[in-house]
Structure formats: C-alpha cells, structure tokens
Amino acid sequence: MADGKGLPIGALTSQYLANFYLDAFDANMKASGQCSRYMRYMDDIVVWAEPSKLPTIRSLARKSAAALRLEIKHDGEWNQCRYGVPFLGFVIYPDRMRLGRQGRRRLRGKMRGLQREFSRGQISELEYQSRCTSLFAHAQTGDDVNWRRTVLSCGHCPPGD
Numbered sequence: 001m002a003d004g005k006g007l008p009i010g011a012l013t014s015q016y017l018a019n020f021y022l023d024a025f026d027a028n029m030k031a032s033g034q035c036s037r038y039m040r041y042m043d044d045i046v047v048w049a050e051p052s053k054l055p056t057i058r059s060l061a062r063k064s065a066a067a068l069r070l071e072i073k074h075d076g077e078w079n080q081c082r083y084g085v086p087f088l089g090f091v092i093y094p095d096r097m098r099l100g101r102q103g104r105r106r107l108r109g110k111m112r113g114l115q116r117e118f119s120r121g122q123i124s125e126l127e128y129q130s131r132c133t134s135l136f137a138h139a140q141t142g143d144d145v146n147w148r149r150t151v152l153s154c155g156h157c158p159p160g161d
Contacts, residue, residue, distance in 0.1 A: 018042045021068065028064040032057070039087070045076075046087050054078065096143040103139070110135055 022040065029038050029047070034057050037048035049057055058075065065072050077085075084091040089103045099107070111132070118128040 015042060025061075025064045025068060025070075028060065029057075032060050034060065041088055044088060046085055046092070048081065090142055097141070099139050099142040107135055107139055 019042075022043075026038070026040060029035055034053045035047050035049050037046075039046045045061075047057055047061075062072055079085055081092075081094045084093050084098075086092075086100060089100050091098050091100050114123070114128060114131055114135075117123045118125070123131070
C-alpha cells in the first residue's frame with residue numbers, strides 16, 4: 001500500500017485479518033444495546049436502529065474505529081427499512097431478503113450462457129446441472145422462490161434427478 005495503510009484487496013489474508021481485527025468493533029457495537037440488528041461482512045456494515053439512536057450509534061462507531069486506529073471513510077447510507085437496504089448484492093427488507101437487480105440480471109445472463117453451452121454440446125448434462133446448482137445456491141439466500149421458479153420455468157435448467 002502506497003501510504004502504508006490497508007491490505008491488498010482480494011488477498012485471502014485480508015479476509016481473515018478483517019474478521020479477526022474487527023471482532024472488537026463488532027463487540028462494542030453489539031454491547032452498546034443501541035442497535036436492533038447489526039451485520040458485518042469484511043468492511044461492509046449494516047445497522048438497524050430507531051432513528052433517535054442513530055447519532056449515538058454513529059459516534060460509537062467512530063470511537064470504536066478510532067480505538068483500532070481505523071477511520072470510517074463516509075457516513076454511509078441512511079435509509080428506512082421499508083425501502084430496502086442494499087447489502088452484499090441483496091436488498092434487505094423488514095420481512096424478507098431479495099437478490100438485488102444487478103444480481104438477478106447477472107444470474108439470468110449466466111443461465112443463458114450455460115444453456116447455450118449445453119445446447120451446443122460444449123458441456124455435459126452433469127456439468128450443466130452442477131453449474132446451475134452452483135449459481136442458484138447463492139440466489140437461494142434470498143426469499144425469491146417465485147422469481148427462481150420463473151427463471152427455471154424458462155427452460156434455463158433441466159430438473160435434477
């Protein structure tokens with residue numbers, strides 16, 4: 001790193017170190033009792049709280065980060081849950097979680113590509129099913145059963161045995 005800060009993105013050690021190093025940050029945020037819900041993946045964080053508690057949470061996050069000699073680059077996005085909160089390719093609502101628009105588009109494109117490869121004989125049926133299963137495994141994290149059925153009913157994937 002040019003300025004002596006941070007870790008190279010994509011290095012396996014950066015993922016491990018982020019989880020190890022930010023454990024204290026997580027503990028402070030959760031122990032405060034200010035957050036209704038708190039989620040973090042690497043340096044992406046989502047906090048659910050009452051609007052009146054947000055200034056306190058913001059201050060706590062800055063203090064916790066400073067104690068670890070970290071800085072928060074921006075204040076993030078402030079949003080009401082009913083509009084959905086984008087996080088790691090999903091949109092989280094109070095009662096469900098859906099694959100985001102770009103993720104849906106990407107999944108459909110990959111499915112079409114697999115269909116083409118299979119119909120041209122470039123991959124076996126077993127490889128085709130395996131790759132379809134892999135693509136849908138990520139999408140199954142969201143509560144999009146009807147959308148997944150629609151994609152499957154378009155003939156993109158053969159049914160499993």
